[in-house]
Amino acid sequence: MNINSYIRSGVIEAYVLGVASPDERQELEALLPHHIELQVALSVIEQQFEVFALQQSVPPPTRNRKRYDDFVDRMPVPSKGNGKVPPRGKDTGEDGYIPVEASDTHIRVHKYWRTFVLVLAILFKLLAVAFIIMCVKYFHMRSEVQDMKQKIDQVQSGRR
Amino acid sequence: METLIIKETLKSKLSVGVEPAVDYLYSNYSSMLYGFVLQFIPDQAEAEEVLTMIYNNLAGRLEEACNATLSVYCWMQVEARKLILDYKQQKEKRLNGHAVPGVKPQAYYLKLLKGATEEQIKVFTEMFLHGHAKESVATQLNKTAHEVDRLLKDSLLILQKNLQ
Incomplete structure:
Protein backbone atom coordinates (compact mmCIF):
# COMPACT_ATOMS: atom_id res chain seq x y z
CA MET A 1 0.00 0.00 0.00
CA ASN A 2 1.21 3.48 -0.89
CA ILE A 3 0.88 5.29 2.43
CA ASN A 4 1.09 8.77 0.94
CA SER A 5 -1.86 8.19 -1.40
CA TYR A 6 -3.70 6.62 1.55
CA ILE A 7 -3.10 9.78 3.58
CA ARG A 8 -4.35 11.92 0.69
CA SER A 9 -7.49 9.78 0.21
CA GLY A 10 -9.52 11.59 2.87
CA VAL A 11 -9.79 8.54 5.15
CA ILE A 12 -8.06 10.32 8.05
CA GLU A 13 -10.46 13.28 7.86
CA ALA A 14 -13.38 10.85 7.80
CA TYR A 15 -11.90 9.06 10.84
CA VAL A 16 -11.41 12.28 12.81
CA LEU A 17 -14.97 13.45 12.07
CA GLY A 18 -16.48 10.05 12.82
CA VAL A 19 -17.84 9.38 9.32
CA ALA A 20 -15.41 6.60 8.38
CA SER A 21 -16.96 3.17 7.81
CA PRO A 22 -16.16 0.39 10.33
CA ASP A 23 -13.82 -1.23 7.77
CA GLU A 24 -11.98 2.05 7.21
CA ARG A 25 -11.64 2.56 10.96
CA GLN A 26 -10.23 -0.92 11.46
CA GLU A 27 -7.80 -0.50 8.57
CA LEU A 28 -6.54 2.86 9.82
CA GLU A 29 -6.11 1.60 13.38
CA ALA A 30 -4.20 -1.45 12.07
CA LEU A 31 -1.92 0.69 9.89
CA LEU A 32 -1.19 3.39 12.49
CA PRO A 33 1.36 1.53 14.64
CA HIS A 34 3.44 0.65 11.55
CA HIS A 35 3.52 4.01 9.76
CA ILE A 36 4.96 7.05 11.51
CA GLU A 37 3.90 9.34 8.64
CA LEU A 38 0.30 8.20 9.19
CA GLN A 39 0.59 9.01 12.91
CA VAL A 40 1.95 12.45 12.07
CA ALA A 41 -0.81 13.09 9.49
CA LEU A 42 -3.50 12.04 12.00
CA SER A 43 -2.01 14.26 14.69
CA VAL A 44 -1.80 17.27 12.33
CA ILE A 45 -5.40 16.86 11.13
CA GLU A 46 -6.66 16.43 14.71
CA GLN A 47 -4.90 19.64 15.70
CA GLN A 48 -6.38 21.52 12.75
CA PHE A 49 -9.89 20.45 13.70
CA GLU A 50 -9.26 21.29 17.37
CA VAL A 51 -7.96 24.75 16.52
CA PHE A 52 -11.00 25.32 14.28
CA ALA A 53 -13.31 24.21 17.11
CA LEU A 54 -11.50 26.64 19.40
CA GLN A 55 -12.04 29.47 16.90
CA GLN A 56 -15.72 28.57 16.56
CA SER A 57 -16.31 28.13 20.28
CA VAL A 58 -19.41 29.73 21.78
CA PRO A 59 -19.50 29.97 25.58
CA PRO A 60 -22.65 28.23 26.81
CA PRO A 61 -24.91 30.50 28.89
CA HIS A 106 -1.84 14.14 49.61
CA ILE A 107 -4.10 17.04 50.47
CA ARG A 108 -5.57 19.73 48.22
CA VAL A 109 -5.53 23.31 49.42
CA HIS A 110 -6.65 26.65 48.04
CA LYS A 111 -4.17 28.27 45.61
CA TYR A 112 -3.81 31.34 47.87
CA TRP A 113 -1.91 29.12 50.27
CA ARG A 114 1.00 29.07 47.80
CA THR A 115 1.42 32.87 48.03
CA PHE A 116 0.96 32.76 51.78
CA VAL A 117 3.62 30.05 52.22
CA LEU A 118 6.02 31.89 49.88
CA VAL A 119 5.66 35.14 51.86
CA LEU A 120 6.09 33.23 55.10
CA ALA A 121 9.24 31.52 53.79
CA ILE A 122 10.77 34.84 52.64
CA LEU A 123 9.98 36.47 56.02
CA PHE A 124 11.51 33.52 57.81
CA LYS A 125 14.68 33.79 55.70
CA LEU A 126 14.96 37.54 56.34
CA LEU A 127 14.57 37.00 60.08
CA ALA A 128 17.15 34.21 60.01
CA VAL A 129 19.67 36.43 58.17
CA ALA A 130 19.01 39.31 60.60
CA PHE A 131 19.47 36.95 63.53
CA ILE A 132 22.82 35.69 62.17
CA ILE A 133 24.03 39.28 61.58
CA MET A 134 23.01 40.25 65.13
CA CYS A 135 24.80 37.20 66.53
CA VAL A 136 28.01 38.01 64.61
CA LYS A 137 27.87 41.62 65.79
CA TYR A 138 27.22 40.54 69.39
CA PHE A 139 30.16 38.15 69.49
CA HIS A 140 32.38 40.73 67.78
CA MET A 141 31.45 43.40 70.33
CA ARG A 142 31.87 40.96 73.21
CA SER A 143 35.37 40.11 72.07
CA GLU A 144 36.13 43.85 71.73
CA VAL A 145 34.87 44.46 75.28
CA GLN A 146 37.04 41.64 76.56
CA ASP A 147 40.04 43.07 74.69
CA MET A 148 39.40 46.48 76.24
CA LYS A 149 39.03 44.97 79.71
CA GLN A 150 42.36 43.19 79.28
CA LYS A 151 43.99 46.45 78.13
CA ILE A 152 42.55 48.33 81.16
CA ASP A 153 43.78 45.59 83.49
CA GLN A 154 47.26 45.80 81.88
CA VAL A 155 47.33 49.60 82.23
CA GLN A 156 46.19 49.41 85.86
CA SER A 157 48.76 46.73 86.75
CA GLY A 158 51.47 48.82 84.98
CA ARG A 159 50.67 51.88 87.16
CA ARG A 160 51.00 49.86 90.29
CA MET B 1 -8.75 30.13 27.30
CA GLU B 2 -9.43 26.52 26.54
CA THR B 3 -6.51 24.16 26.46
CA LEU B 4 -6.25 21.13 24.29
CA ILE B 5 -6.21 18.45 26.94
CA ILE B 6 -3.78 15.63 26.53
CA LYS B 7 -4.63 12.13 27.64
CA GLU B 8 -2.11 12.13 30.49
CA THR B 9 -3.85 15.14 32.07
CA LEU B 10 -7.21 13.44 31.77
CA LYS B 11 -5.77 10.25 33.27
CA SER B 12 -4.36 12.15 36.24
CA LYS B 13 -7.74 13.89 36.76
CA LEU B 14 -9.49 10.54 36.53
CA SER B 15 -7.15 9.07 39.16
CA VAL B 16 -8.56 11.68 41.56
CA GLY B 17 -12.14 10.95 40.51
CA VAL B 18 -14.68 11.17 37.71
CA GLU B 19 -16.10 14.44 39.01
CA PRO B 20 -12.88 16.51 38.73
CA ALA B 21 -12.21 14.94 35.32
CA VAL B 22 -15.66 15.89 34.00
CA ASP B 23 -15.38 19.30 35.61
CA TYR B 24 -12.03 19.83 33.92
CA LEU B 25 -13.42 18.75 30.54
CA TYR B 26 -16.41 21.03 30.99
CA SER B 27 -14.23 24.02 31.86
CA ASN B 28 -11.98 23.43 28.87
CA TYR B 29 -14.22 22.04 26.16
CA SER B 30 -17.81 23.14 26.81
CA SER B 31 -17.46 26.26 24.63
CA MET B 32 -15.89 24.28 21.80
CA LEU B 33 -18.53 21.56 22.01
CA TYR B 34 -21.38 24.07 22.32
CA GLY B 35 -20.25 25.72 19.08
CA PHE B 36 -20.10 22.24 17.51
CA VAL B 37 -23.59 21.33 18.78
CA LEU B 38 -25.08 24.57 17.41
CA GLN B 39 -24.33 23.51 13.82
CA PHE B 40 -26.69 20.54 14.31
CA ILE B 41 -29.20 22.21 16.64
CA PRO B 42 -29.46 25.95 15.94
CA ASP B 43 -31.92 26.53 18.81
CA GLN B 44 -29.72 27.69 21.70
CA ALA B 45 -31.92 26.45 24.55
CA GLU B 46 -32.17 23.02 22.97
CA ALA B 47 -28.45 22.98 22.22
CA GLU B 48 -27.77 23.71 25.92
CA GLU B 49 -29.87 20.71 26.92
CA VAL B 50 -28.04 18.54 24.43
CA LEU B 51 -24.67 19.77 25.71
CA THR B 52 -25.62 18.73 29.25
CA MET B 53 -26.82 15.40 27.91
CA ILE B 54 -23.47 14.91 26.14
CA TYR B 55 -21.48 15.52 29.34
CA ASN B 56 -23.93 13.34 31.25
CA ASN B 57 -23.34 10.50 28.80
CA LEU B 58 -19.58 10.87 28.40
CA ALA B 59 -18.92 11.14 32.16
CA GLY B 60 -19.05 7.38 32.58
CA ARG B 61 -16.93 6.68 29.51
CA LEU B 62 -13.82 8.75 30.09
CA GLU B 63 -11.60 5.67 30.31
CA GLU B 64 -12.52 5.12 26.66
CA ALA B 65 -11.21 8.59 25.83
CA CYS B 66 -7.88 7.76 27.49
CA ASN B 67 -7.52 4.59 25.41
CA ALA B 68 -8.85 5.99 22.13
CA THR B 69 -6.70 6.48 19.05
CA LEU B 70 -8.13 9.98 18.68
CA SER B 71 -7.18 12.94 20.85
CA VAL B 72 -9.46 13.69 23.80
CA TYR B 73 -11.29 16.54 22.09
CA CYS B 74 -11.72 14.73 18.76
CA TRP B 75 -12.99 11.66 20.61
CA MET B 76 -15.51 13.84 22.48
CA GLN B 77 -16.60 15.47 19.23
CA VAL B 78 -17.13 12.13 17.48
CA GLU B 79 -19.11 10.76 20.43
CA ALA B 80 -21.04 14.02 20.76
CA ARG B 81 -22.07 13.82 17.08
CA LYS B 82 -23.42 10.28 17.60
CA LEU B 83 -25.45 11.47 20.59
CA ILE B 84 -26.73 14.54 18.73
CA LEU B 85 -27.83 12.46 15.72
CA ASP B 86 -29.48 9.96 18.05
CA TYR B 87 -31.25 12.79 19.87
CA LYS B 88 -32.49 14.26 16.57
CA GLN B 89 -33.69 10.85 15.42
CA GLN B 90 -35.62 10.32 18.65
CA LYS B 91 -37.11 13.77 18.34
CA GLU B 92 -38.19 13.11 14.76
CA LYS B 93 -39.90 9.93 15.95
CA ARG B 94 -41.73 11.92 18.62
CA LEU B 95 -42.79 14.38 15.93
CA ASN B 96 -44.17 11.49 13.83
CA GLY B 97 -41.52 11.73 11.15
CA HIS B 98 -41.58 15.51 10.77
CA ALA B 99 -38.05 16.75 10.24
CA VAL B 100 -36.57 18.78 13.07
CA PRO B 101 -35.27 22.27 12.14
CA GLY B 102 -32.35 21.85 9.82
CA VAL B 103 -28.81 23.12 9.93
CA LYS B 104 -27.86 26.72 9.33
CA PRO B 105 -26.44 27.34 5.87
CA GLN B 106 -22.78 28.37 5.90
CA ALA B 107 -22.47 27.31 9.53
CA TYR B 108 -19.37 25.75 11.06
CA TYR B 109 -17.92 23.14 8.65
CA LEU B 110 -20.21 24.17 5.80
CA LYS B 111 -18.42 27.49 5.46
CA LEU B 112 -15.21 25.55 4.90
CA LEU B 113 -16.66 23.89 1.84
CA LYS B 114 -15.95 26.85 -0.40
CA GLY B 115 -15.01 25.53 -3.81
CA ALA B 116 -16.87 22.25 -3.31
CA THR B 117 -19.47 21.14 -5.85
CA GLU B 118 -23.17 21.09 -4.94
CA GLU B 119 -23.06 17.29 -4.92
CA GLN B 120 -20.12 17.25 -2.51
CA ILE B 121 -21.89 19.69 -0.18
CA LYS B 122 -25.09 17.64 -0.40
CA VAL B 123 -23.28 14.39 0.44
CA PHE B 124 -21.40 16.01 3.33
CA THR B 125 -24.63 17.53 4.71
CA GLU B 126 -26.57 14.29 4.41
CA MET B 127 -23.89 12.05 5.86
CA PHE B 128 -22.14 14.22 8.44
CA LEU B 129 -24.90 16.58 9.57
CA HIS B 130 -27.91 14.30 9.18
CA GLY B 131 -26.16 10.98 9.79
CA HIS B 132 -27.72 9.30 6.77
CA ALA B 133 -26.15 6.09 5.52
CA LYS B 134 -24.06 6.03 2.38
CA GLU B 135 -26.53 3.69 0.68
CA SER B 136 -29.57 5.86 1.32
CA VAL B 137 -27.72 8.94 0.06
CA ALA B 138 -26.69 6.96 -3.03
CA THR B 139 -30.34 6.06 -3.70
CA GLN B 140 -31.40 9.68 -3.14
CA LEU B 141 -28.78 11.00 -5.57
CA ASN B 142 -29.12 8.11 -8.02
CA LYS B 143 -25.46 7.17 -7.63
CA THR B 144 -23.50 4.13 -6.47
CA ALA B 145 -22.32 3.84 -2.87
CA HIS B 146 -18.74 4.01 -4.13
CA GLU B 147 -19.44 7.32 -5.92
CA VAL B 148 -21.05 8.75 -2.79
CA ASP B 149 -18.08 7.63 -0.74
CA ARG B 150 -15.72 9.42 -3.16
CA LEU B 151 -17.85 12.59 -3.03
CA LEU B 152 -17.71 12.52 0.80
CA LYS B 153 -13.94 12.03 0.86
CA ASP B 154 -13.44 14.81 -1.68
CA SER B 155 -15.60 17.18 0.38
CA LEU B 156 -13.57 16.29 3.49
CA LEU B 157 -10.30 16.98 1.65
CA ILE B 158 -11.61 20.42 0.58
CA LEU B 159 -12.71 21.07 4.16
CA GLN B 160 -9.33 20.08 5.54
CA LYS B 161 -7.52 22.17 2.92
CA ASN B 162 -9.56 25.22 3.98
CA LEU B 163 -8.70 24.56 7.62
CA GLN B 164 -5.02 25.21 6.92
Whole structure:
Protein backbone atom coordinates (compact mmCIF):
# COMPACT_ATOMS: atom_id res chain seq x y z
CA MET A 1 0.00 0.00 0.00
CA ASN A 2 1.21 3.48 -0.89
CA ILE A 3 0.88 5.29 2.43
CA ASN A 4 1.09 8.77 0.94
CA SER A 5 -1.86 8.19 -1.40
CA TYR A 6 -3.70 6.62 1.55
CA ILE A 7 -3.10 9.78 3.58
CA ARG A 8 -4.35 11.92 0.69
CA SER A 9 -7.49 9.78 0.21
CA GLY A 10 -9.52 11.59 2.87
CA VAL A 11 -9.79 8.54 5.15
CA ILE A 12 -8.06 10.32 8.05
CA GLU A 13 -10.46 13.28 7.86
CA ALA A 14 -13.38 10.85 7.80
CA TYR A 15 -11.90 9.06 10.84
CA VAL A 16 -11.41 12.28 12.81
CA LEU A 17 -14.97 13.45 12.07
CA GLY A 18 -16.48 10.05 12.82
CA VAL A 19 -17.84 9.38 9.32
CA ALA A 20 -15.41 6.60 8.38
CA SER A 21 -16.96 3.17 7.81
CA PRO A 22 -16.16 0.39 10.33
CA ASP A 23 -13.82 -1.23 7.77
CA GLU A 24 -11.98 2.05 7.21
CA ARG A 25 -11.64 2.56 10.96
CA GLN A 26 -10.23 -0.92 11.46
CA GLU A 27 -7.80 -0.50 8.57
CA LEU A 28 -6.54 2.86 9.82
CA GLU A 29 -6.11 1.60 13.38
CA ALA A 30 -4.20 -1.45 12.07
CA LEU A 31 -1.92 0.69 9.89
CA LEU A 32 -1.19 3.39 12.49
CA PRO A 33 1.36 1.53 14.64
CA HIS A 34 3.44 0.65 11.55
CA HIS A 35 3.52 4.01 9.76
CA ILE A 36 4.96 7.05 11.51
CA GLU A 37 3.90 9.34 8.64
CA LEU A 38 0.30 8.20 9.19
CA GLN A 39 0.59 9.01 12.91
CA VAL A 40 1.95 12.45 12.07
CA ALA A 41 -0.81 13.09 9.49
CA LEU A 42 -3.50 12.04 12.00
CA SER A 43 -2.01 14.26 14.69
CA VAL A 44 -1.80 17.27 12.33
CA ILE A 45 -5.40 16.86 11.13
CA GLU A 46 -6.66 16.43 14.71
CA GLN A 47 -4.90 19.64 15.70
CA GLN A 48 -6.38 21.52 12.75
CA PHE A 49 -9.89 20.45 13.70
CA GLU A 50 -9.26 21.29 17.37
CA VAL A 51 -7.96 24.75 16.52
CA PHE A 52 -11.00 25.32 14.28
CA ALA A 53 -13.31 24.21 17.11
CA LEU A 54 -11.50 26.64 19.40
CA GLN A 55 -12.04 29.47 16.90
CA GLN A 56 -15.72 28.57 16.56
CA SER A 57 -16.31 28.13 20.28
CA VAL A 58 -19.41 29.73 21.78
CA PRO A 59 -19.50 29.97 25.58
CA PRO A 60 -22.65 28.23 26.81
CA PRO A 61 -24.91 30.50 28.89
CA THR A 62 -24.13 30.48 32.62
CA ARG A 63 -27.44 28.77 33.33
CA ASN A 64 -25.99 25.75 31.54
CA ARG A 65 -23.16 25.73 34.07
CA LYS A 66 -25.84 25.57 36.78
CA ARG A 67 -27.53 22.72 34.94
CA TYR A 68 -24.18 20.97 34.63
CA ASP A 69 -23.43 21.52 38.33
CA ASP A 70 -26.81 20.01 39.20
CA PHE A 71 -25.82 17.01 37.12
CA VAL A 72 -22.47 16.75 38.91
CA ASP A 73 -24.30 16.95 42.24
CA ARG A 74 -26.32 13.94 41.22
CA MET A 75 -23.18 11.96 40.35
CA PRO A 76 -22.58 8.98 42.65
CA VAL A 77 -19.89 9.29 45.30
CA PRO A 78 -18.10 6.32 46.90
CA SER A 79 -19.34 5.41 50.38
CA LYS A 80 -17.30 4.00 53.27
CA GLY A 81 -15.78 0.64 52.61
CA ASN A 82 -18.68 -1.34 51.13
CA GLY A 83 -17.83 -0.32 47.54
CA LYS A 84 -21.41 0.79 46.81
CA VAL A 85 -22.02 4.19 45.33
CA PRO A 86 -25.15 5.76 46.82
CA PRO A 87 -26.50 8.90 45.18
CA ARG A 88 -25.16 12.15 46.56
CA GLY A 89 -27.16 13.53 49.43
CA LYS A 90 -28.17 10.23 51.03
CA ASP A 91 -24.94 9.83 52.95
CA THR A 92 -24.54 13.42 54.04
CA GLY A 93 -24.35 14.36 57.68
CA GLU A 94 -26.28 17.07 59.47
CA ASP A 95 -23.68 19.62 58.48
CA GLY A 96 -24.29 18.83 54.82
CA TYR A 97 -20.82 17.33 54.27
CA ILE A 98 -20.18 13.85 52.97
CA PRO A 99 -17.99 11.76 55.28
CA VAL A 100 -15.03 10.76 53.14
CA GLU A 101 -12.51 8.10 54.02
CA ALA A 102 -9.42 8.79 51.97
CA SER A 103 -6.30 6.66 51.78
CA ASP A 104 -4.45 9.32 49.77
CA THR A 105 -1.41 10.84 51.48
CA HIS A 106 -1.84 14.14 49.61
CA ILE A 107 -4.10 17.04 50.47
CA ARG A 108 -5.57 19.73 48.22
CA VAL A 109 -5.53 23.31 49.42
CA HIS A 110 -6.65 26.65 48.04
CA LYS A 111 -4.17 28.27 45.61
CA TYR A 112 -3.81 31.34 47.87
CA TRP A 113 -1.91 29.12 50.27
CA ARG A 114 1.00 29.07 47.80
CA THR A 115 1.42 32.87 48.03
CA PHE A 116 0.96 32.76 51.78
CA VAL A 117 3.62 30.05 52.22
CA LEU A 118 6.02 31.89 49.88
CA VAL A 119 5.66 35.14 51.86
CA LEU A 120 6.09 33.23 55.10
CA ALA A 121 9.24 31.52 53.79
CA ILE A 122 10.77 34.84 52.64
CA LEU A 123 9.98 36.47 56.02
CA PHE A 124 11.51 33.52 57.81
CA LYS A 125 14.68 33.79 55.70
CA LEU A 126 14.96 37.54 56.34
CA LEU A 127 14.57 37.00 60.08
CA ALA A 128 17.15 34.21 60.01
CA VAL A 129 19.67 36.43 58.17
CA ALA A 130 19.01 39.31 60.60
CA PHE A 131 19.47 36.95 63.53
CA ILE A 132 22.82 35.69 62.17
CA ILE A 133 24.03 39.28 61.58
CA MET A 134 23.01 40.25 65.13
CA CYS A 135 24.80 37.20 66.53
CA VAL A 136 28.01 38.01 64.61
CA LYS A 137 27.87 41.62 65.79
CA TYR A 138 27.22 40.54 69.39
CA PHE A 139 30.16 38.15 69.49
CA HIS A 140 32.38 40.73 67.78
CA MET A 141 31.45 43.40 70.33
CA ARG A 142 31.87 40.96 73.21
CA SER A 143 35.37 40.11 72.07
CA GLU A 144 36.13 43.85 71.73
CA VAL A 145 34.87 44.46 75.28
CA GLN A 146 37.04 41.64 76.56
CA ASP A 147 40.04 43.07 74.69
CA MET A 148 39.40 46.48 76.24
CA LYS A 149 39.03 44.97 79.71
CA GLN A 150 42.36 43.19 79.28
CA LYS A 151 43.99 46.45 78.13
CA ILE A 152 42.55 48.33 81.16
CA ASP A 153 43.78 45.59 83.49
CA GLN A 154 47.26 45.80 81.88
CA VAL A 155 47.33 49.60 82.23
CA GLN A 156 46.19 49.41 85.86
CA SER A 157 48.76 46.73 86.75
CA GLY A 158 51.47 48.82 84.98
CA ARG A 159 50.67 51.88 87.16
CA ARG A 160 51.00 49.86 90.29
CA MET B 1 -8.75 30.13 27.30
CA GLU B 2 -9.43 26.52 26.54
CA THR B 3 -6.51 24.16 26.46
CA LEU B 4 -6.25 21.13 24.29
CA ILE B 5 -6.21 18.45 26.94
CA ILE B 6 -3.78 15.63 26.53
CA LYS B 7 -4.63 12.13 27.64
CA GLU B 8 -2.11 12.13 30.49
CA THR B 9 -3.85 15.14 32.07
CA LEU B 10 -7.21 13.44 31.77
CA LYS B 11 -5.77 10.25 33.27
CA SER B 12 -4.36 12.15 36.24
CA LYS B 13 -7.74 13.89 36.76
CA LEU B 14 -9.49 10.54 36.53
CA SER B 15 -7.15 9.07 39.16
CA VAL B 16 -8.56 11.68 41.56
CA GLY B 17 -12.14 10.95 40.51
CA VAL B 18 -14.68 11.17 37.71
CA GLU B 19 -16.10 14.44 39.01
CA PRO B 20 -12.88 16.51 38.73
CA ALA B 21 -12.21 14.94 35.32
CA VAL B 22 -15.66 15.89 34.00
CA ASP B 23 -15.38 19.30 35.61
CA TYR B 24 -12.03 19.83 33.92
CA LEU B 25 -13.42 18.75 30.54
CA TYR B 26 -16.41 21.03 30.99
CA SER B 27 -14.23 24.02 31.86
CA ASN B 28 -11.98 23.43 28.87
CA TYR B 29 -14.22 22.04 26.16
CA SER B 30 -17.81 23.14 26.81
CA SER B 31 -17.46 26.26 24.63
CA MET B 32 -15.89 24.28 21.80
CA LEU B 33 -18.53 21.56 22.01
CA TYR B 34 -21.38 24.07 22.32
CA GLY B 35 -20.25 25.72 19.08
CA PHE B 36 -20.10 22.24 17.51
CA VAL B 37 -23.59 21.33 18.78
CA LEU B 38 -25.08 24.57 17.41
CA GLN B 39 -24.33 23.51 13.82
CA PHE B 40 -26.69 20.54 14.31
CA ILE B 41 -29.20 22.21 16.64
CA PRO B 42 -29.46 25.95 15.94
CA ASP B 43 -31.92 26.53 18.81
CA GLN B 44 -29.72 27.69 21.70
CA ALA B 45 -31.92 26.45 24.55
CA GLU B 46 -32.17 23.02 22.97
CA ALA B 47 -28.45 22.98 22.22
CA GLU B 48 -27.77 23.71 25.92
CA GLU B 49 -29.87 20.71 26.92
CA VAL B 50 -28.04 18.54 24.43
CA LEU B 51 -24.67 19.77 25.71
CA THR B 52 -25.62 18.73 29.25
CA MET B 53 -26.82 15.40 27.91
CA ILE B 54 -23.47 14.91 26.14
CA TYR B 55 -21.48 15.52 29.34
CA ASN B 56 -23.93 13.34 31.25
CA ASN B 57 -23.34 10.50 28.80
CA LEU B 58 -19.58 10.87 28.40
CA ALA B 59 -18.92 11.14 32.16
CA GLY B 60 -19.05 7.38 32.58
CA ARG B 61 -16.93 6.68 29.51
CA LEU B 62 -13.82 8.75 30.09
CA GLU B 63 -11.60 5.67 30.31
CA GLU B 64 -12.52 5.12 26.66
CA ALA B 65 -11.21 8.59 25.83
CA CYS B 66 -7.88 7.76 27.49
CA ASN B 67 -7.52 4.59 25.41
CA ALA B 68 -8.85 5.99 22.13
CA THR B 69 -6.70 6.48 19.05
CA LEU B 70 -8.13 9.98 18.68
CA SER B 71 -7.18 12.94 20.85
CA VAL B 72 -9.46 13.69 23.80
CA TYR B 73 -11.29 16.54 22.09
CA CYS B 74 -11.72 14.73 18.76
CA TRP B 75 -12.99 11.66 20.61
CA MET B 76 -15.51 13.84 22.48
CA GLN B 77 -16.60 15.47 19.23
CA VAL B 78 -17.13 12.13 17.48
CA GLU B 79 -19.11 10.76 20.43
CA ALA B 80 -21.04 14.02 20.76
CA ARG B 81 -22.07 13.82 17.08
CA LYS B 82 -23.42 10.28 17.60
CA LEU B 83 -25.45 11.47 20.59
CA ILE B 84 -26.73 14.54 18.73
CA LEU B 85 -27.83 12.46 15.72
CA ASP B 86 -29.48 9.96 18.05
CA TYR B 87 -31.25 12.79 19.87
CA LYS B 88 -32.49 14.26 16.57
CA GLN B 89 -33.69 10.85 15.42
CA GLN B 90 -35.62 10.32 18.65
CA LYS B 91 -37.11 13.77 18.34
CA GLU B 92 -38.19 13.11 14.76
CA LYS B 93 -39.90 9.93 15.95
CA ARG B 94 -41.73 11.92 18.62
CA LEU B 95 -42.79 14.38 15.93
CA ASN B 96 -44.17 11.49 13.83
CA GLY B 97 -41.52 11.73 11.15
CA HIS B 98 -41.58 15.51 10.77
CA ALA B 99 -38.05 16.75 10.24
CA VAL B 100 -36.57 18.78 13.07
CA PRO B 101 -35.27 22.27 12.14
CA GLY B 102 -32.35 21.85 9.82
CA VAL B 103 -28.81 23.12 9.93
CA LYS B 104 -27.86 26.72 9.33
CA PRO B 105 -26.44 27.34 5.87
CA GLN B 106 -22.78 28.37 5.90
CA ALA B 107 -22.47 27.31 9.53
CA TYR B 108 -19.37 25.75 11.06
CA TYR B 109 -17.92 23.14 8.65
CA LEU B 110 -20.21 24.17 5.80
CA LYS B 111 -18.42 27.49 5.46
CA LEU B 112 -15.21 25.55 4.90
CA LEU B 113 -16.66 23.89 1.84
CA LYS B 114 -15.95 26.85 -0.40
CA GLY B 115 -15.01 25.53 -3.81
CA ALA B 116 -16.87 22.25 -3.31
CA THR B 117 -19.47 21.14 -5.85
CA GLU B 118 -23.17 21.09 -4.94
CA GLU B 119 -23.06 17.29 -4.92
CA GLN B 120 -20.12 17.25 -2.51
CA ILE B 121 -21.89 19.69 -0.18
CA LYS B 122 -25.09 17.64 -0.40
CA VAL B 123 -23.28 14.39 0.44
CA PHE B 124 -21.40 16.01 3.33
CA THR B 125 -24.63 17.53 4.71
CA GLU B 126 -26.57 14.29 4.41
CA MET B 127 -23.89 12.05 5.86
CA PHE B 128 -22.14 14.22 8.44
CA LEU B 129 -24.90 16.58 9.57
CA HIS B 130 -27.91 14.30 9.18
CA GLY B 131 -26.16 10.98 9.79
CA HIS B 132 -27.72 9.30 6.77
CA ALA B 133 -26.15 6.09 5.52
CA LYS B 134 -24.06 6.03 2.38
CA GLU B 135 -26.53 3.69 0.68
CA SER B 136 -29.57 5.86 1.32
CA VAL B 137 -27.72 8.94 0.06
CA ALA B 138 -26.69 6.96 -3.03
CA THR B 139 -30.34 6.06 -3.70
CA GLN B 140 -31.40 9.68 -3.14
CA LEU B 141 -28.78 11.00 -5.57
CA ASN B 142 -29.12 8.11 -8.02
CA LYS B 143 -25.46 7.17 -7.63
CA THR B 144 -23.50 4.13 -6.47
CA ALA B 145 -22.32 3.84 -2.87
CA HIS B 146 -18.74 4.01 -4.13
CA GLU B 147 -19.44 7.32 -5.92
CA VAL B 148 -21.05 8.75 -2.79
CA ASP B 149 -18.08 7.63 -0.74
CA ARG B 150 -15.72 9.42 -3.16
CA LEU B 151 -17.85 12.59 -3.03
CA LEU B 152 -17.71 12.52 0.80
CA LYS B 153 -13.94 12.03 0.86
CA ASP B 154 -13.44 14.81 -1.68
CA SER B 155 -15.60 17.18 0.38
CA LEU B 156 -13.57 16.29 3.49
CA LEU B 157 -10.30 16.98 1.65
CA ILE B 158 -11.61 20.42 0.58
CA LEU B 159 -12.71 21.07 4.16
CA GLN B 160 -9.33 20.08 5.54
CA LYS B 161 -7.52 22.17 2.92
CA ASN B 162 -9.56 25.22 3.98
CA LEU B 163 -8.70 24.56 7.62
CA GLN B 164 -5.02 25.21 6.92
